[in-house]
Amino acid sequence: MTGERAPMLEACGLSKRYGETVALSNVDLAFQPGSVHAILGENGCGKSTLVKLLSGIVAPSSGTIRMLGRPVTGSNPARIQQLGLATVFQEVLLAPERSVADNIVLGTGSAFGWRAGRSARHRIAAAALSRVTSLPIDLDAPAGSLSLAVGQLVVLARALVRRPKILVLDEVTAALDLGDRNAVFEMIEDHARAGGLVLFISHRMDEVMRLAHRVTVLRNGQLVDTLETASVSAERLLQLMAPATARELDHAL
Ligand SMILES: Nc1ncnc2c1ncn2[C@@H]1O[C@H](COP(=O)(O)OP(=O)(O)OP(=O)(O)O)[C@@H](O)[C@H]1O
Numbered sequence: 001m002t003g004e005r006a007p008m009l010e011a012c013g014l015s016k017r018y019g020e021t022v023a024l025s026n027v028d029l030a031f032q033p034g035s036v037h038a039i040l041g042e043n044g045c046g047k048s049t050l051v052k053l054l055s056g057i058v059a060p061s062s063g064t065i066r067m068l069g070r071p072v073t074g075s076n077p078a079r080i081q082q083l084g085l086a087t088v089f090q091e092v093l094l095a096p097e098r099s100v101a102d103n104i105v106l107g108t109g110s111a112f113g114w115r116a117g118r119s120a121r122h123r124i125a126a127a128a129l130s131r132v133t134s135l136p137i138d139l140d141a142p143a144g145s146l147s148l149a150v151g152q153l154v155v156l157a158r159a160l161v162r163r164p165k166i167l168v169l170d171e172v173t174a175a176l177d178l179g180d181r182n183a184v185f186e187m188i189e190d191h192a193r194a195g196g197l198v199l200f201i202s203h204r205m206d207e208v209m210r211l212a213h214r215v216t217v218l219r220n221g222q223l224v225d226t227l228e229t230a231s232v233s234a235e236r237l238l239q240l241m242a243p244a245t246a247r248e249l250d251h252a253l
Contacts, residue, residue, distance in 0.1 A: 006069065008033045008197040009054065009085070009166055014063035016049050023049040025221045026063070031166075036188055036198045038212035038229070040205075042242050045218040047201050051170050054199070055087040056080040068165065086164035090171040092151035096144025101125040103143045104158045128157035131187045133180050148175045156184065167191055168199040173207060185211060205234045217241055 007030035016024040024046040031037050039047050052058045054065060056077040064073045067083055075083075094103045101118075104125040122139050129137055133153045143154060152175050159167060169188070173181050188198050188211055202208055208215055209229060217224040217240040224240045 005033055007031055007066075008068060009199075010066040011050075011054070012064045012066075014050075014053060014065065015061050016046075016053060016058065017061045022221050024053070024060075024218075027218075027223045029216060029223065029226070031197050031199060032214075033165075033197055034192055034195050035213045036192050036200055036211050038200045038202065038208040038215040039218060040203075040208060040215055040237060040241055041218035044220075045241075046221040047218060048170065049221075050218070051087060051089075051168055051199075051201060054080075055085065055168060057087075081162065081164075084165035085168065086159035086162055086166070087168040088155055088159045088170065088172050090152075090174055092148060092155050092175075094143035094146075094151055094154060097142055099140050100129075100137060100143055100146070100154055101139040103154055104128055104161055106158070124161060125157065128161040129153065131160055131183075131190075132156045133183050135180070149177060149180060152176060153180060153184075156187075160187070164196070166197045166199070168201075170201045171203070173202065173204070205237065208237075209234055 009031040011027055011029040014024060014027040014029075015022070027050065039050060041047050049058070053060050056072070056075050056079065059074050064071060066072065067080070067085060070083070072080060072083065095106065098106065101121045105121050125139050135150070135153070137150060137153070143151065146154065152172060156172060167188075173184060176184065185207075188200065191198050192213070200208070200212055212229045214226055215229050215232070215237065216226040217237060219241060227237075
């Protein structure tokens with residue numbers, strides 16, 4: 001990652017309430033181009049809420065979001081996607097009757113070949129898949145017949161086919177074996193090297209320490225800190241995520 005540039009994505013005073021529950025409270029964040037930025041926190045700290053807000057899936061109760069220099073607060077997911085942000089969730093959502101190739105190009109419009117012939121669709125799908133796996137995947141197989149891991153790779157390929165500038169990956173490695181996990185890590189590193197932004201949500205500290213340039217810790221819906229990964233230990237991050245648990249662990253050792 002090079003020095004500070006204009007942020008690719010920015011949240012300012014972002015809050016989300018669900019009735020009495022404050023899922024996210026007054027969060028300020030700036031995500032730099034050419035970087036992998038991890039979001040860490042215990043269950044219920046607000047990670048998914050942040051992802052949903054940035055992706056346009058839910059609207060904030062207050063605060064603003066800017067993407068690539070434009071205000072996008074309240075924009076719907078289709079608009080956010082069109083502007084260059086793709087989100088991949090842990091849940092694998094595919095059209096089960098459609099082929100792998102169709103699922104990858106689905107909804108991309110004529111520019112990427114949805115209206116193109118079968119061989120063009122295959123070429124596009126194969127190129128996207130090759131960025132996340134070296135497994136030979138049958139492009140004609142119905143998506144409903146895929147294992148969870150292969151389904152996750154297909155969903156990742158579907159995000160890449162749109163050539164997003166910003167990739168938001170929410171716990172996408174959970175179902176993957178080591179080989180595919182490494183291929184996905186390479187794709188993430190390539191994306192950042194090419195000047196893109198990857199927002200990486202994972203509860204796996206080893207992945208965060210390996211991949212992320214910066215890490216933001218959330219606790220109880222609040223931003224605790226944003227740190228350079230190179231200058232912070234996993235132990236310190238654990239302490240920031242859950243001070244009580246870290247103290248208990250310390251006593252137990
Ligand atoms: N639709 C909703 N309605 C009511 N409360 C919600 C809703 N979505 C999230 N919450 C609450 O907001 C808080 C933050 O939830 P969120 O899912 O963002 O956390 P998280 O860090 O992603 O957790 P996990 O790792 O378990 O997915 C939690 O207390 C959760 O119960």
